[in-house]
Amino acid sequence: MALVKFIEYADASPEVRAVYDDIMATRKVDWITNFWKALASDAATLKRTWESVKQVMAPGELDPLTKELLYIAVSVTNGCDYCIQSHTAGARKAGMSDGMLAELIAVVGMANETNRLVNGYQIEIDERVAKAAKQR
Amino acid sequence: MALVKFIEYADASPEVRAVYDDIMATRKVDWITNFWKALASDAATLKRTWESVKQVMAPGELDPLTKELLYIAVSVTNGCDYCIQSHTAGARKAGMSDGMLAELIAVVGMANETNRLVNGYQIEIDERVAKAAKQR
Amino acid sequence: MALVKFIEYADASPEVRAVYDDIMATRKVDWITNFWKALASDAATLKRTWESVKQVMAPGELDPLTKELLYIAVSVTNGCDYCIQSHTAGARKAGMSDGMLAELIAVVGMANETNRLVNGYQIEIDERVAKAAKQR
Amino acid sequence: MALVKFIEYADASPEVRAVYDDIMATRKVDWITNFWKALASDAATLKRTWESVKQVMAPGELDPLTKELLYIAVSVTNGCDYCIQSHTAGARKAGMSDGMLAELIAVVGMANETNRLVNGYQIEIDERVAKAAKQR
Amino acid sequence: MALVKFIEYADASPEVRAVYDDIMATRKVDWITNFWKALASDAATLKRTWESVKQVMAPGELDPLTKELLYIAVSVTNGCDYCIQSHTAGARKAGMSDGMLAELIAVVGMANETNRLVNGYQIEIDERVAKAAKQR
Amino acid sequence: MALVKFIEYADASPEVRAVYDDIMATRKVDWITNFWKALASDAATLKRTWESVKQVMAPGELDPLTKELLYIAVSVTNGCDYCIQSHTAGARKAGMSDGMLAELIAVVGMANETNRLVNGYQIEIDERVAKAAKQR
Numbered sequence: 135m136a137l138v139k140f141i142e143y144a145d146a147s148p149e150v151r152a153v154y155d156d157i158m159a160t161r162k163v164d165w166i167t168n169f170w171k172a173l174a175s176d177a178a179t180l181k182r183t184w185e186s187v188k189q190v191m192a193p194g195e196l197d198p199l200t201k202e203l204l205y206i207a208v209s210v211t212n213g214c215d216y217c218i219q220s221h222t223a224g225a226r227k228a229g230m231s232d233g234m235l236a237e238l239i240a241v242v243g244m245a246n247e248t249n250r251l252v253n254g255y256q257i258e259i260d261e262r263v264a265k266a267a268k269q270r
Numbered sequence: 271m272a273l274v275k276f277i278e279y280a281d282a283s284p285e286v287r288a289v290y291d292d293i294m295a296t297r298k299v300d301w302i303t304n305f306w307k308a309l310a311s312d313a314a315t316l317k318r319t320w321e322s323v324k325q326v327m328a329p330g331e332l333d334p335l336t337k338e339l340l341y342i343a344v345s346v347t348n349g350c351d352y353c354i355q356s357h358t359a360g361a362r363k364a365g366m367s368d369g370m371l372a373e374l375i376a377v378v379g380m381a382n383e384t385n386r387l388v389n390g391y392q393i394e395i396d397e398r399v400a401k402a403a404k405q406r
Numbered sequence: 407m408a409l410v411k412f413i414e415y416a417d418a419s420p421e422v423r424a425v426y427d428d429i430m431a432t433r434k435v436d437w438i439t440n441f442w443k444a445l446a447s448d449a450a451t452l453k454r455t456w457e458s459v460k461q462v463m464a465p466g467e468l469d470p471l472t473k474e475l476l477y478i479a480v481s482v483t484n485g486c487d488y489c490i491q492s493h494t495a496g497a498r499k500a501g502m503s504d505g506m507l508a509e510l511i512a513v514v515g516m517a518n519e520t521n522r523l524v525n526g527y528q529i530e531i532d533e534r535v536a537k538a539a540k541q542r
Numbered sequence: 543m544a545l546v547k548f549i550e551y552a553d554a555s556p557e558v559r560a561v562y563d564d565i566m567a568t569r570k571v572d573w574i575t576n577f578w579k580a581l582a583s584d585a586a587t588l589k590r591t592w593e594s595v596k597q598v599m600a601p602g603e604l605d606p607l608t609k610e611l612l613y614i615a616v617s618v619t620n621g622c623d624y625c626i627q628s629h630t631a632g633a634r635k636a637g638m639s640d641g642m643l644a645e646l647i648a649v650v651g652m653a654n655e656t657n658r659l660v661n662g663y664q665i666e667i668d669e670r671v672a673k674a675a676k677q678r
Numbered sequence: 679m680a681l682v683k684f685i686e687y688a689d690a691s692p693e694v695r696a697v698y699d700d701i702m703a704t705r706k707v708d709w710i711t712n713f714w715k716a717l718a719s720d721a722a723t724l725k726r727t728w729e730s731v732k733q734v735m736a737p738g739e740l741d742p743l744t745k746e747l748l749y750i751a752v753s754v755t756n757g758c759d760y761c762i763q764s765h766t767a768g769a770r771k772a773g774m775s776d777g778m779l780a781e782l783i784a785v786v787g788m789a790n791e792t793n794r795l796v797n798g799y800q801i802e803i804d805e806r807v808a809k810a811a812k813q814r
Numbered sequence: 815m816a817l818v819k820f821i822e823y824a825d826a827s828p829e830v831r832a833v834y835d836d837i838m839a840t841r842k843v844d845w846i847t848n849f850w851k852a853l854a855s856d857a858a859t860l861k862r863t864w865e866s867v868k869q870v871m872a873p874g875e876l877d878p879l880t881k882e883l884l885y886i887a888v889s890v891t892n893g894c895d896y897c898i899q900s901h902t903a904g905a906r907k908a909g910m911s912d913g914m915l916a917e918l919i920a921v922v923g924m925a926n927e928t929n930r931l932v933n934g935y936q937i938e939i940d941e942r943v944a945k946a947a948k949q950r
Binding site (some may be wrong): 679680681682709711712713716717718719720723727730731734735738739740744745747748749751752753755756759760761762763764765766767770771775776777778780781784785786788789790792793795796797798799800801802803804806807808810811813 | 815816817818819846847848849850852853855859866867870871874876880881883884885887888889891892894895896897898899900901902903906907911912913914917918920921922924925926927929930931933934935936937938939940942943944945946947949
Binding site for chain 2 (some may be wrong): 135136137138165167168169170172173175179183186187190191194195196200201203204205207208209211212215216217218219220221222223226227231232234235237238240241242244245246247248249251252253254255256257258259260262263264266267269
């Protein structure tokens with residue numbers, strides 16, 4: 135169980151309510167998840183985290199669905215169940231099909247495997263690869 | 271330095287050469303990276319890994335660029351330098367712009383942060399989120 | 407559920423009881439947590455782990471509260487729920503306020519984020535930083 | 543080598559220069575590390591990250607040295623060499639002695655060990671511990 | 679709860695049934711675990727994963743029990759509860775005693791500790807060690 | 815480069831020398847690796863760590879080679895290059911063949927992959943598996 139009390143909208147300070155209102159407006163939902171209610175125990179972290187997430191997850195050169203998929207990939211690698219479930223829900227809402235989820239999980243599994251093959255054999259980087267990876 | 275000798279094409283067994291040929295044909299390149307040359311010290315792992323990577327990274331419901339981005343996200347989370355560099359090179363070849371790389375890294379950073387906010391506060395999953403995450 | 411039987415004080419061997427007694431005396435408590443009851447299934451590990459924890463967590467140049475905060479930081483990064491909860495309990499006992507916990511979690515989140523920004527951009531160490539980090 | 547070009551002060555846009563100026567003023571230094579010069583390739587990430595780091599690392603209920611120690615603990619756990627070195631440098635500047643560094647590393651090592659003893663034995667949380675960990 | 683529906687034998691396609699049959703025949707069991715029933719939601723991943731696991735876990739220069747112990751070591755390090763439990767069950771079936779499990783967990787804990795001592799002190803590799811680690 | 819000065823035998827205190835002597839006698843070698851020379855900057859950690867490693871890695875129900883393989887498996891998963899190289903050297907000395915190393919790395923890669931398949935699909939533990947995993 136969470137280590138802090140969840141702050142419900144009715145009990146929230148005006149500063150917290152302003153963040154909740156912006157979350158609901160931005161995401162077009164009418165409720166707040168436990169994540170934000172827990173962060174609200176520390177209003178500065180709530181506000182900073184929401185503003186960062188809002189900026190980072192906004193459509194840019196990558197579309198919102200791709201960003202959700204990347205979020206899932208990290209969360210699966212780290213084993214954060216809450217994050218896997220909440221971003222899987224978010225990705226489904228953004229259009230992720232069952233087939234896309236299956237392919238995502240397959241890629242994440244494979245990357246975690248080959249990361250360790252590289253570590254295990256202590257493979258050094260090819261000059262040509264390093265060059266191709268760099269910004270021109 | 272790598273713990274095994276890299277197997278060059280000229281020194282490779284027919285079985286290893288067949289895999290090298292398929293890698294070069296599939297990827298439309300005329301050389302083999304250290305990763306495969308190290309795996310070739312164990313022909314069974316080389317063959318199995320290549321066939322798995324080939325299947326997993328093939329275009330499906332997710333396009334090849336998105337799959338490369340996911341590979342980078344995992345490798346950045348795990349801190350595998352070889353993998354970050356080789357899949358960044360792969361993603362650039364598949365069309366990743368500098369802006370896309372920047373957004374990818376920003377999402378990966380944010381996900382790693384919020385994964386730990388969830389852990390730190392020990393936040394339990396919302397019923398509604400769990401339900402929305404599930405396959406219908 | 408735990409993979410081994412918890413060893414209760416009443417059922418413990420003299421060697422295990424001696425460790426339990428020292429834990430309770432050192433920590434000024436009158437009961438033993440599941441962690442130690444599980445380790446007691448292997449008396450050598452119980453004794454070695456307790457003696458190490460006792461030495462490492464004793465007041466030194468860092469005070470016990472700071473050490474508990476560091477323990478939480480690691481456990482949050484690794485996602486070990488048991489460890490997060492038990493060391494949060496320990497830190498509260500040692501004087502950690504809600505505000506301190508919030509700041510701790512914020513730092514841990516930020517460090518996990520910037521660790522990946524560094525990985526993602528493959529940033530090399532500044533000579534001046536490396537020099538400033540070293541023991542004089 | 544870094545995947546993006548470092549942005550030197552002389553070549554920076556006004557927006558980036560404003561962040562650099564604030565970093566140098568806040569930290570009372572006259573130069574910028576590679577970390578910020580790499581982030582500057584994406585001005586939005588540079589600005590957001592600096593403002594977050596500035597807020598999170600400011601003195602609060604935890605003092606700046608304790609926050610640097612926590613940053614090191616996370617970075618050591620994740621194996622981020624750049625981050626270990628830069629925050630060790632920062633901690634030394636904030637007053638960390640060699641003895642404090644040694645104790646910090648000892649706690650981090652021990653926490654990483656016991657996190658896995660808990661995982662290995664699959665130890666469930668004690669009711670009393672969970673209760674003691676919670677905010678009153 | 680799992681994000682996909684488990685595919686029971688009775689509801690499985692011929693392709694999935696063929697994999698299930700091979701799993702049961704190879705492992706000499708008459709039922710299928712949740713792991714495979716979840717993977718079966720994506721028949722390509724099911725088939726590829728089973729064939730890889732079958733090849734990798736087959737007796738070779740390392741015996742099946744040693745391979746199960748290694749699987750547990752990784753799973754404990756990553757904190758994957760399902761994997762810890764299923765491979766502990768597998769290892770017990772292959773002959774792992776309680777004493778062997780205790781020693782395994784002790785080694786895994788110690789390795790996780792010393793990995794971080796190395797990181798914390800940023801210790802560079804000895805020439806003689808690097809040479810001794812390499813294939814002759 | 816290491817953050818502390820390596821303590822050479824000639825410069826070591828009697829307490830540190832006693833540990834060095836025991837390391838060399840136990841391992842039947844005539845030199846000390848950087849790991850111990852770095853730890854020697856903190857004599858208490860040196861002594862405690864050596865005594866723990868000595869106890870944990872001693873022959874028991876698991877033989878020394880198996881313990882070295884487990885150490886490598888953890889180090890590869892964590893990406894600790896120093897630890898991978900030093901324990902690969904140790905394992906070779908204890909009789910590990912190239913084939914055994916290849917199989918070890920293959921198992922570690924596979925376990926890291928399936929750990930994430932489990933996370934990705936959020937697969938819950940089978941009752942029968944949990945029961946089979948427990949100590950009788």
